[in-house]
């Protein structure tokens with residue numbers, strides 16, 4: 001059994017930092033259940049929303065489902081065309097400033113999606 005944890009928020013954050021994958025609220029809820037913690041899906045949604053608002057995690061939309069990851073500065077992600085796995089990708093975002101200076105547009109956020117074949121699937125081809 002899992003020991004008492006101080007807050008649901010810290011449990012969710014802990015899980016987020018343990019995985020490199022993007023997680024949906026449902027996937028996160030399953031992991032919480034595996035840890036023998038009793039947290040309802042509504043609470044998971046509420047905490048995720050709060051954490052996105054605080055900049056602790058970032059959120060991306062994919063096929064009308066919201067996915068979450070620990071990295072607060074990068075919205076770049078990779079989707080495997082075979083297994084559908086989503087992975088966080090760290091790419092430099094310095095060009096954001098260049099774009100602002102060059103065009104006068106104020107950039108609030110950016111999203112970048114890479115698609116291809118993940119390492120595991122590549123091995124099976």
Ligand SMILES: [Zn+2]
Nearest residue numbers: 080083118121
């Ligand atoms: Zn794959």
